[in-house]
Amino acid sequence: MKTLSPYALGATLYMPATREDLLDVVFRNKLPELRSLVVCLEDAVADIDVATALSNLDNLLAAIHQRGGRPADGPLLFVRPRDSEMAAVLNEWTLIAHVNGFVVPKLSMRNLDAWEQAMTNPDLLLMPTLETHEVYNPGAMVELGQALKANLNHRIIALRIGGNDLMGCLGLRRNPATTLYSTPMSYVIPMLAGVMGSQGFALTAPVFEQLATPHLLKQELELDIAHGLVGKTAIHPSQINIIQDALRVSLEDLNCAKLIVNDMTPAVFKHNNAMCESATHYKWATNILERAKWQGVKQAEVTGSEQPIRLAEAGR
Structure with missing residues (x-):
C-alpha cells in the first residue's frame, strides 16, 4: 500500500457526489491548484439523492478508468460514505481502486467495529472524522486513539476535526465575526492536538464556513498552524489558495x-x-x-x- 504524507493534503475541498463537474476537477481542468478532494455521499447529499449520487460516483470512476487512471499531478481523491453499510458496498467496487481512500464520518468507539468490518480493502487509506459528543471527553479520545493504532494505524493519513458537528453537539453555531477559537473549540482543538497528536496522529482543521470574511479565515489558519494542524477543509474554491498560502513555510x-x-x-x-x-x-x-x-x-x-x-x- 502506498503511503501518503498528511502534509500533501493542503486545502481539502468537499464536493457533493451529485456534482457533474467532478471529472473536470480530478483531471485539473477545473481548480488546478487543488491538492485534495473529497467526494461526499454523507451530509452534502439529501436522502432522496443518494441513488443518484452513487450512480454519479460510479460513472466518475468508470470515466477515470477509461482514461487510464487519475493524472499523477491531480488532487488526491477520497470518498466519504454515508455510513458503514455504504462503505462495505463501495469497498467491493473494483473501480474504487482509483481513489486514495475513505473519509469516515462520525467515528467513535461505538461504531469503530462496524467501520473496520466494512473497510477491509487494505489499499484504501482512511481519514476518520472526529465530530461526535464523545470528542469532548479526553479519556474517550485516548481510548479511540489506542483502538485506531491497534488495527488501522498504517492506513490513517490524518484525523479530521469536524467543527460544525462538534458545535452542533452543544446547540451552537460559529459567530461570523470571530474565529472558531473563540468558541468551545478553543478547548477541543488543543485537547485533540495533545491527545491524538501525542499518539502520532496528524490532524486537519475544521471548515471555515464564512465566505465573506477571508481576513478571519487567515487569522484562524494562523491558530490552526500554531496548534500543529496539517491542513484545512475548504467548502468553496475561493478558500483554496488562502489555505495553501498559509500552509507555506517561512x-x-x-x-x-x-x-x-x-x-x-x-x-x-x-x-x-x-x-x-x-x-x-x-x-x-x-x-x-x-x-x-x-x-x-x-x-x-x-x-x-x-x-x-x-x-x-x-x-x-
Missing part, C-alpha cells in the same frame, strides 16, 4: 529546521535570537521540512514571486 523556519536536523550542528545553539535545542526541537524541524516539501516556501521572502516552490516537485 524561509526563517525552513533554515532553522535545516540547522536542527544537521548532525554537525551543536546540541544547543542560537538562531534568529532564539534558543534552539536539537533534541527537543527535532520533531518540529522534521515537520517543517515535510510541510515545506509539500506546501512550499513563502516565496515573497525570497524573490517577490507569488508562486510557491513545492519541494516535492522540485526534482520533476
Whole structure:
C-alpha cells in the first residue's frame, strides 16, 4: 500500500457526489491548484439523492478508468460514505481502486467495529472524522486513539476535526465575526492536538464556513498552524489558495529546521535570537521540512514571486 504524507493534503475541498463537474476537477481542468478532494455521499447529499449520487460516483470512476487512471499531478481523491453499510458496498467496487481512500464520518468507539468490518480493502487509506459528543471527553479520545493504532494505524493519513458537528453537539453555531477559537473549540482543538497528536496522529482543521470574511479565515489558519494542524477543509474554491498560502513555510523556519536536523550542528545553539535545542526541537524541524516539501516556501521572502516552490516537485 502506498503511503501518503498528511502534509500533501493542503486545502481539502468537499464536493457533493451529485456534482457533474467532478471529472473536470480530478483531471485539473477545473481548480488546478487543488491538492485534495473529497467526494461526499454523507451530509452534502439529501436522502432522496443518494441513488443518484452513487450512480454519479460510479460513472466518475468508470470515466477515470477509461482514461487510464487519475493524472499523477491531480488532487488526491477520497470518498466519504454515508455510513458503514455504504462503505462495505463501495469497498467491493473494483473501480474504487482509483481513489486514495475513505473519509469516515462520525467515528467513535461505538461504531469503530462496524467501520473496520466494512473497510477491509487494505489499499484504501482512511481519514476518520472526529465530530461526535464523545470528542469532548479526553479519556474517550485516548481510548479511540489506542483502538485506531491497534488495527488501522498504517492506513490513517490524518484525523479530521469536524467543527460544525462538534458545535452542533452543544446547540451552537460559529459567530461570523470571530474565529472558531473563540468558541468551545478553543478547548477541543488543543485537547485533540495533545491527545491524538501525542499518539502520532496528524490532524486537519475544521471548515471555515464564512465566505465573506477571508481576513478571519487567515487569522484562524494562523491558530490552526500554531496548534500543529496539517491542513484545512475548504467548502468553496475561493478558500483554496488562502489555505495553501498559509500552509507555506517561512524561509526563517525552513533554515532553522535545516540547522536542527544537521548532525554537525551543536546540541544547543542560537538562531534568529532564539534558543534552539536539537533534541527537543527535532520533531518540529522534521515537520517543517515535510510541510515545506509539500506546501512550499513563502516565496515573497525570497524573490517577490507569488508562486510557491513545492519541494516535492522540485526534482520533476
